[in-house]
Amino acid sequence: MMPNKLKKIKIKHYINYVVIGIMTAVFAIITLTGGRLDSSLLYLLEKIAISIILAVSLSLVVGFLGELSLGHAGFMCVGAYLGGKVSALLADVLGTGFINLLISIVAGAAVAAICGIIIGIPALRLRGDYLAIVTLAFGEIVKSIFQNTSSESFGGALGLSTPRYDKKWLFIYAFLIVLLTLAVVQNFIRSKHGRAVTAIRDNEIAARATGINVTKYKLLTFTLSATFAGIAGVLYSFSNYTVQSVKFGYNYSIEILVMVVLGGMGSINGSILVAALITFLNTKLATILTGDLAVLQNLIYAVILIGIVIYNNAPALKNFRNTYNFNALMKKLFKREDDPSRVGDDTAKWDVVPTKIEMNEVLSIDLVPQDMQDLTGKGGDK
Amino acid sequence: MELILSTLINGLSLGGIYAMIALGYTMVYGIAKMLNFAHGDIIMVGGYVIYVFMATKNPLLAVAMAVIFCVCLGILIEKVAYKPLRGASPLAVLITAIGVSYLLQSLAQIIFGSANKMVTVYDFGSISFLGVTVQVSALVTLACTIVVMIALTLFVKCTRVGRAMIAVSEDKGAAQLMGINVNGIITITFAIGSALAALAGLFYLLKAPTISSTLGAMPGIKAFTAAVIGGIGSIPGAMLGGILLGMVECISYKITAIAPYTDAIEFSILIIILLVRPTGFLGKKRREKV
Numbered sequence: 185m186m187p188n189k190l191k192k193i194k195i196k197h198y199i200n201y202v203v204i205g206i207m208t209a210v211f212a213i214i215t216l217t218g219g220r221l222d223s224s225l226l227y228l229l230e231k232i233a234i235s236i237i238l239a240v241s242l243s244l245v246v247g248f249l250g251e252l253s254l255g256h257a258g259f260m261c262v263g264a265y266l267g268g269k270v271s272a273l274l275a276d277v278l279g280t281g282f283i284n285l286l287i288s289i290v291a292g293a294a295v296a297a298i299c300g301i302i303i304g305i306p307a308l309r310l311r312g313d314y315l316a317i318v319t320l321a322f323g324e325i326v327k328s329i330f331q332n333t334s335s336e337s338f339g340g341a342l343g344l345s346t347p348r349y350d351k352k353w354l355f356i357y358a359f360l361i362v363l364l365t366l367a368v369v370q371n372f373i374r375s376k377h378g379r380a381v382t383a384i385r386d387n388e389i390a391a392r393a394t395g396i397n398v399t400k401y402k403l404l405t406f407t408l409s410a411t412f413a414g415i416a417g418v419l420y421s422f423s424n425y426t427v428q429s430v431k432f433g434y435n436y437s438i439e440i441l442v443m444v445v446l447g448g449m450g451s452i453n454g455s456i457l458v459a460a461l462i463t464f465l466n467t468k469l470a471t472i473l474t475g476d477l478a479v480l481q482n483l484i485y486a487v488i489l490i491g492i493v494i495y496n497n498a499p500a501l502k503n504f505r506n507t508y509n510f511n512a513l514m515k516k517l518f519k520r521e522d523d524p525s526r527v528g529d530d531t532a533k534w535d536v537v538p539t540k541i542e543m544n545e546v547l548s549i550d551l552v553p554q555d556m557q558d559l560t561g562k563g564g565d566k
Numbered sequence: 567m568e569l570i571l572s573t574l575i576n577g578l579s580l581g582g583i584y585a586m587i588a589l590g591y592t593m594v595y596g597i598a599k600m601l602n603f604a605h606g607d608i609i610m611v612g613g614y615v616i617y618v619f620m621a622t623k624n625p626l627l628a629v630a631m632a633v634i635f636c637v638c639l640g641i642l643i644e645k646v647a648y649k650p651l652r653g654a655s656p657l658a659v660l661i662t663a664i665g666v667s668y669l670l671q672s673l674a675q676i677i678f679g680s681a682n683k684m685v686t687v688y689d690f691g692s693i694s695f696l697g698v699t700v701q702v703s704a705l706v707t708l709a710c711t712i713v714v715m716i717a718l719t720l721f722v723k724c725t726r727v728g729r730a731m732i733a734v735s736e737d738k739g740a741a742q743l744m745g746i747n748v749n750g751i752i753t754i755t756f757a758i759g760s761a762l763a764a765l766a767g768l769f770y771l772l773k774a775p776t777i778s779s780t781l782g783a784m785p786g787i788k789a790f791t792a793a794v795i796g797g798i799g800s801i802p803g804a805m806l807g808g809i810l811l812g813m814v815e816c817i818s819y820k821i822t823a824i825a826p827y828t829d830a831i832e833f834s835i836l837i838i839i840l841l842v843r844p845t846g847f848l849g850k851k852r853r854e855k856v
Contacts, residue, residue: 246657252657306840309844310840310844313595313600313656317791318837321836325830434783438664445661479672479675480672480676482671490647490666490669493661494662497654498651499654
């Protein structure tokens with residue numbers, strides 16, 4: 185039983201590294217052997233990598249900490265501007281190679297992390313709707329500040345131009361950063377710290393009572409999430425050549441949120457899958473749906489978002505969910521033969537934790553002596 | 567002096583609109599304990615309904631239709647999107663509300679196109695007062711807001727339904743035990759909130775006669791800011807927060823150096839107030855019990 189279970193967990197947890205790793209390797213080999221990838225495909229791959237980083241980092245806050253952040257694009261914006269600026273400054277000295285990219289990413293991530301701490305401090309005092317509105321306010325503030333900068337500093341409304349990079353390698357760096365993000369985030373979640381974070385999500389008061397430093401972990405999660413959003417922003421600035429603050433509005437934050445919610449809150453693999461899928465669909469749909477029809481895409485996202493949330497959370501649908509969910513269907517499909525040597529586990533039979541009264545009933549039946557059962561007439565049934 | 571007076575009146579009028587929207591937010595938040603993100607977009611829907619019915623050249627009919635349509639829409643949204651999630655985690659409700667807001671915006675854009683529409687509801691003209699030219703519509707807005715606020719306060723304090731609302735906002739379970747139809751009260755709250763949003767849509771059109779699908783998004787967020795500043799759940803608080811925010815916005819627009827940063831300033835005020843007084847100016851402090 186035990187080794188089997190361990191093996192199962194391993195496959196589930198490392199499959200994302202494997203898939204992304206193989207993908208990166210295949211593309212890297214194609215590039216190395218001289219095969220030139222289509223530039224639109226390269227752009228799509230970069231965008232997918234950026235979306236995955238964003239979705240996974242937002243999933244930390246929404247899925248694991250259980251707080252809603254509507255300013256994720258704001259952190260990305262900070263990273264994009266700062267990273268873009270640093271790389272533009274360094275371009276004359278270092279050229280536009282890997283070292284430039286690395287330094288820009290560190291700079292962008294650091295500034296985004298500082299913003300994460302700044303926005304994390306109100307997060308300690310607020311929760312739920314208030315926190316959501318504060319993060320939203322943060323996103324708007326950042327947008328407004330960068331929009332009104334002078335053209336020499338950050339380009340103002342026209343946007344900041346970043347130096348041109350060799351597109352051949354950028355997406356591979358991007359995917360390596362995705363792998364790094366996954367390594368950090370997944371290990372964080374499965375560490376002591378990650379369990380503390382999920383404990384805070386499930387019941388903050390109980391978590392506090394068990395000695396978890398709620399303040400510290402909330403701040404940590406926020407900062408980590410903001411840092412990776414900043415990194416995604418730096419990648420964006422490399423991929424797009426120009427950074428415009430208008431792009432990082434409320435709508436972009438919602439798009440990232442849609443990825444996390446559709447992927448299943450608290451599921452990293454789901455977030456990755458949906459992030460890649462939505463980015464792909466967005467790019468493809470953008471060429472099909474033009475003009476006023478482009479909104480159709482938003483309409484579909486809105487309907488799916490409402491539908492998924494109601495399906496996953498409505499108390500009335502609880503029974504339905506329990507019978508017809510993905511895991512239950514899988515179990516039915518791949519039903520294993522019952523192993524006669526397996527000893528039945530009593531606790532596993534309860535779907536819900538029994539209340540005290542039910543517990544007493546169960547215990548009293550078990551504990552009534554044989555002769556007593558005969559006297560009460562219950563013994564025959566047992 | 568004239569500048570100060572005109573800024574004051576414009577600020578009060580804009581603040582009145584914010585207060586009107588904030589009232590809807592605050593009532594829904596107080597009773598259903600949820601942030602109705604779609605509230606701002608109901609303003610936009612109200613605006614579009616007025617635009618459609620202005621084809622009849624009858625402003626009163628257009629406004630009446632807008633109010634009726636928005637009330638029905640508000641109730642529909644509540645029944646379809648929010649009611650199934652009663653008892654679910656607040657995060658789920660919040661995400662659904664965002665989804666509804668997104669849905670309304672994209673629907674409006676599909677139906678009416680992305681281009682701005684022009685509609686003049688009624689031209690009140692302007693009057694001169696102490697050497698200052700003031701738009702009459704600004705005064706009408708302010709007067710209407712005050713009347714609505716007084717009516718709402720009386721409604722909540724003096725009618726059975728209003729007192730049931732207070733009871734539901736205090737303790738849903740206990741209110742149900744006292745024989746109050748909680749679902750009915752929540753529906754009424756949504757209806758009132760949506761009617762106020764429709765009126766806010768009217769005032770927006772009186773202020774500037776253009777309408778687009780994103781008309782309600784920013785005012786919605788700002789009005790929520792106003793509701794939070796004033797203390798969410800409190801009717802006078804919504805009024806106070808709205809007026810304060812309107813004044814800040816108008817004053818900030820008049821000062822050239824900080825005019826581009828107006829939005830940033832307003833949101834910074836929100837963050838600072840939440841840090842200093844998480845319950846707002848007039849909100850009640852509530853200790854959390856285990």
